[in-house]
Every structure is written in C-alpha cells, then in structure tokens.
Amino acid sequence: MAADRSGRPARRRSAFTPPRHVRLRDGEGKPVTAGAATAGSSSEPHRDDGERLQKVLARAGLGSRRACEALISGGRVRVDGEIVQEQGVRVDPAAQVIHVDGRRLQLDTSKLTLVLNKPRAVVSAMSDPEGRRDLSEFTAGHPQRLYHVGRLDYETEGLLLLTNDGELAHRLTHPSFEVAKTYVCRFDAPGGPPRGLVKTLREGVQLEDGPARADRARVLAQDGREAVVEVTLHEGRNRIVRRMFASQGFELTALMRTRIGPVLLGDLPSGTTRELTGRELGTLMAEVGL
Template sequence: MRSSGRNTGGNRDYRGAGNKRDEKQKRTGRPRPEERRHEKPGKPGGPGKGGGPGKGGGPGKGGKAAGAARGGPGGKRVTGSGAPKTRARNASAPQRPREYEAQLEERHRARHRAPAPRLPKTFGEEEGERLQKVLARAGMGSRRSCEELIAQARVEVNGKIVVEQGLRVDPEKDEIKVDGLTIATQSHVFFALNKPAGVVSAMEDPDGRPCLGDYVQNRETRLFHVGRLDTETEGLILLTNHGELAHRLTHPRYGVQKTYLAAVQGPLPRDLGKRLKEGIRLDDGYARADHFRVVQNTGKNYLVEVSLHEGRRHIVRRMLAEAGFPVDKLVRTRFGPVSLGDQKSGWLRRMTNTEVGMLMGEVGL
C-alpha cells in the first residue's frame, strides 16, 4: 500500500518513510538545517533540535514543535491562543499616554537647545580676542597697523584709552572706538551712493572740500568707501563697515568688474573696441578692457560703455585719451553685481539683502 507522505502513527519521519535524507539526519543526531533556527536544543536524554534522536533516544519536544510549525502531527499550530507568551505579554502591556510622550519630546528638545557649557580657563581657551585682531577684522588695517593705532593711544575700550598690546576683549559686550568712532564688530551696514562731480572720495577732507562723509547721516559707526572715484567722476560708490568685504572688492586678485559710461568726441573707428580689449600701453603698463560698446551717437557726440576689472588711478580716462579720444564726462554705472539704476545724483540708499549676498558671493564670503 502506497504511503500518503504524512506520519499518522507518531513517527518523526512525517516527510515520508524511508527518506534517505531523514535517515542520514537520524544517524548523525543533528536536526535539519531548516529546523535549527526554530527550536532550542533538547534537554539531555531527549532528542536534539529538529526531531533528531537525542542522547536518551526517546522522542522529545523538538519534534512536536517542528511538526506543528509545518502543519505535521505532534504539536499545536501557532495561531490564536497558541501564540508565544512573550507576544501576549507585550500586547497586554499598557501604552504610554500621549501627554507623557509629548513631555519626553519636549525634554529632548530642551536638552539640545541648551547652550554649551563654558569651560574654565584651565580647560579651554582664554576668554575674548586680542584687540588688534578685532580691529583688523573690522577693517582698520593689518594687525601691525592696528598695533600702531593702539600705541598711538587712538583706541579706547569701554571709555578707557588702551596703550598696552595684547589686551583681550569681547566684541559682543565691549564698546571699542577708534578716534572716537565705534567700530563695527557684529552688525554690518551697506550703502550705495551716487557721488556727484566735485566730491572727494574720502570720508573726511582736511582742506574742507565736499567729501563722502557729508552724505552719511549715521556717523556713530565708521564707514569705508569701496574703491575710489576721481573728483570729477560721478557715479556709484559703495560705503560699508565690513572691512573684509571692502578689502576684497578692491583687491586685483578677485577681479570685480566695474562699468563706466564715457562721453567722447568722434568719429570713432570701428576697431576702437578691439584695440581696448587687446590692451592700451600706458606709463604703468598695459591696460585692457573687458567689454566695449557704443551706447549712443548724436553727430560727433558719442556715449560709450567700458567695463574692466582693474582699479588703477584714472584708468578709463587714460585709456581713452591714449587711444585719441579724451573723456568729457565719466560716470560709473555698475560695481560688480550692484547697478546704479535710476538713483539720482547725491542720493544715498541702503543696499538690499540680495545685492549684499551677490557682492559677498562675488568675492567668496
């Protein structure tokens, strides 16, 4: 009679009598690989895990569990009430209230928001920064020149004149002044001025001529002009108390481009732009324009646009004069990404955050 493949008489070989693989497992006393991860080893004297013969040779619990897991005889199915006790205990455990969970979340957030503890001086760095370093960062010059300012008794901290070098200050708390004017240590301001003709590109003029300082209402903070314009040249000039930005905008390494409109007398040759781009030889070397175009032409009167990244003295006037076309009037219309637009002559405006961001991105700040 053909076997049905299932063991109905309690025999552990429910996969079929005479199975060579099962007989081999019996001889070695080891459970089948697929049964090893389901059951724990049997007790001494009982069968091993997976229904194999144990030391005592009698049937054990391992066979029942394995049979139950596969739907065979000798065990209960793991369903319903037959679920493991550990799962039942976890399922019956009370859940935390939502209010308690919210309190825990708030504690975690408060712990991360707490300020970092300040270590004693013996375990951390000394408090504050050197005064000359703070002055240099504020744009007062190099550290060596700032040390000279301190030696000349031109610097005061919290109302007291400082003459000793190496004094440590806290820029956020201490009031630092140079020549009676407070330097900017944290808050920065940025202005764009349409400089009229006849105004000196300086914050103060010893001869009493009109200067940039006459157009700045807030004199509590020391401001710097970014670059220079000739006295007779009009147009855009930037004012700020951000010393590092002012330094980078005028440094040849960063090559910030400036654009000018120049009024000249023609007629102009067709190759004038090419000559300016190739380079005009001056007394202090060659000067090259980045861009040139004719904006307007009325008879012999020409209005041309010249862009270049150099900042030498009278550079545009000298280039056009050397090419044979002296400049009658010169206006700077753009400094980097900042444009003069329709800003009237003599008007001062605060630069937008977008303009400041573009300026800083231009010089890698």
C-alpha cells in the same frame, strides 16, 4: 542725442542685469566649483544651542517658514559650506556662514553697506584738507562709521560703495578677486568714434604703468558731435579708464560708474544713497569668497 529737462544729454542706463548664477570664490579669490565647500567649512553644522535653520531663513526675509523648509529640503541651503536638507538642524547665525542658492546671508545687523551716487566735484575721502566737498556729508545720517570702498576721482561720478564691513571692503579692492566694474564714458567725437576704438579697448592698450584691457566695450550713443561708450573692466588702477581713452586721443568729458559686480547704480539720484538689498549683498559677498 536725447536731452533731459535741464538740457543736458540724457544718461543711458546700463543694459546689464544682476547674474542669475553666482560666481563663487574662496578666501584667496580662486573659483569654487558648485559642489565644493567654502573655506572654513565644518563637517557638522548642527549646533544644539542654536536656532532652527528655517526660522533664521524666514527672519532674513526669504519667505514663510514653510517656504524656507522647502528651500532646505530642496538642497538649496548651505551652512559652513555643507548642504543641509534636514529640517531639525539648528544653527548659530552669529558664528556660522549661511548661503542660499550660492548667495551669502548677512545676518550681522551691525554691518551696513550703502550705494552712493557720487556727484562730480566730490573727493573720495571722509575729509579734505583743501575744504572741498567730501563723502562725510553722505554718511552723516548713519550711526555706523562708514568707509568708502575704492575711489572715484574728483570729476568722476556714479556708483561708490560705503560700508563698515572691513573684510568685504578689503576683498572688493583686492586684485585677486577681479570684481568687474562698468563705466559710461562720454567724449567729443566729430563724425563719430573711429570704428576700431571699441575693438582696440577690448584688445588692450599700452599705458605708462603697463597694458590695460577692457573686458567688454560697446558704443551706446553717437550723434556726429560726441559719443558715449560703455566699458567694463576688473582693474582698479588710478584713473585707468580716462587714461585708456587718452591713449587713443580722446579726453573724456564725463565719466560715470554704473556697476560694481552685481550691484547696479540704476536710477539712484545724484548725491543720494540706498542700502544694498539682501540679494545684492549676498551675491557680492559670495563673489569675493565670503
């Protein structure tokens, strides 16, 4: 197994890429068909006292006004769930919901969502009564009051979202939206992992609080001493990945989350943050019905 300069086994990046097509959901987590309006849609998106739609799109970074006019005329823009193809439409970006190619535009500049590569031995909390490292050190440079979306246990590292968008955080953690999460799991496996392990994880294992099943699982690496397996699942029960492997007799020596929905950890260094791109945030919001 390859090693980095420090002598530690090199980490493998996830082979997954952000989806080309957005999985739209309504406010209850139910799939929305391509032609359906989103919840709370209005029959008349035009606002006389609003801004021109192409100007709003250009300010959101979707290209020149001419390019944004082409997006509108091509039927790729929705305002409050309604396709808008007229160039003279005016909108209120503070009050109306705008999607382009199914992706939500976040036009509220007070909202901030970050990706953190959480190191090991950090508590997923903003403070810790035992004095252990917590998440506050990674949010200190931002004036917004940020909160973590979900948790990673003390010894697990990788992708954790920090946001001040309460509705986004609620939906990402609500089980009805079934947001997929991908993990890279390392464990001792003398002679290699059993042939049936990946199949067993996909078919499901029995835990003390009920069955658990990986949506996808595959072996990334093995060298006869240890193995690395990537699993994707949409459940968020406490320590579920570790417990799934333990049920098959394997104790994980390292666990890293590499993906939440369309958001990838990529090469973000441990202990650092980055702001979500507009594409990532828009896809993520659309996936949870926003």
